Amino acid sequence: MVREAAVGDVGRAADTLAAAFADYPFTRHTISADDHATRLREFQRLFLAEVGVPHGRVWVTGGLDAVAVWTTPDSGGARAVMERLLPALVELAGDRAPAYAGAEEEMDRHRPTEPVWFLGTVGVHPDSRGRGLGRAVIAAGLREADAAGVPAFLETSAPRNVGLYESLGFGVTAEYDLPDGGPRTWSMLRPVGA
Template identity: 60%
Template sequence: MIIRPATAADVDAAVTTLSMAFADYPFTRHTIAADDHAGRLARSQRLFLTRIGLPHGRVWVSDHAEAVAAWTTPDAADLGRVFADVAPELAELAGDRAEIAAESEAALAPFRPTGPAWFLGTVGVRPGNQGRGLGRAVIQPGLDAAEADGVQAYLETSTERNVELYRKLGFEVVGEVELPRGGPKTWAMRRGC
């Protein structure tokens, strides 16, 4: 299996993979409107990849982008400004769930690292390829880079099954949050420092 840095040419396949992987994901079901949910989800993944992951972070893919992992990195200049710039688009994609999405982000904020960290913003494997080690393989380069930088790696997951996968990668749960307005339980997890 080949794992390599993604390029702009991988975006369409990566969006397809992430959209399939997140189709029924509890967090996105709670924070992105139900009307045209699949379209909104795909556009939000494309936004993250093209405006944040590729230009200001690192993205790795497997062959044919059947697995994708996108990270923000501590050396990204003005990442706060970048997120502020895309916030209106993210709110539009959230639709009638925009207020809930904002409340969910606020509920998770206390667990996020305040110092330098690699943040695993999105990761997914096409459903037919899950369970073959592809997820671990596309995540590993980010973990190696965080370790080499001497900083934490951080992620959030709303699926208990994923908690065990991430524990096997060295992450520890630092917070469990019941998201507002009947949202799913979400685990904040850190690895390193």
């Protein structure tokens, strides 16, 4: 069962995302190895609590084993919140703060300028992978994006994810390496109704 997340789900959803991203190339590149798991969880918690739930759309499975966080063209205030959170995010990045800034700058060059539903993060707890849960929470957002008549966009730094997203109608719009020895990253766009 997929449902929209509530404020009370933030803690467990952050746990799921932290577990899902424990070895993800982007977060390993942009968040300090020093106490990495704690930093990563707080990064995800802030995004959920300050951006996703109040300003975007967040879908979870019933057991909170899968989480998808979207921002939309109607996510009023999300950009201002991200700017307000920047000092905290830089602190969480620790000694990887320059890599985080460089990665964001490079990715921004490949982001659409037109309105999109932006899949900011999606993850499945490692113990629950392979059951279609990630696809289910993403599909909920895609249905809403289609209903709004707006394309969907995402970025991934895991080669294995590209095929999954292509199967959901996304196409690669850019493929590039992040600066400072960062991982290969793919920007992907899904037209309305794909």
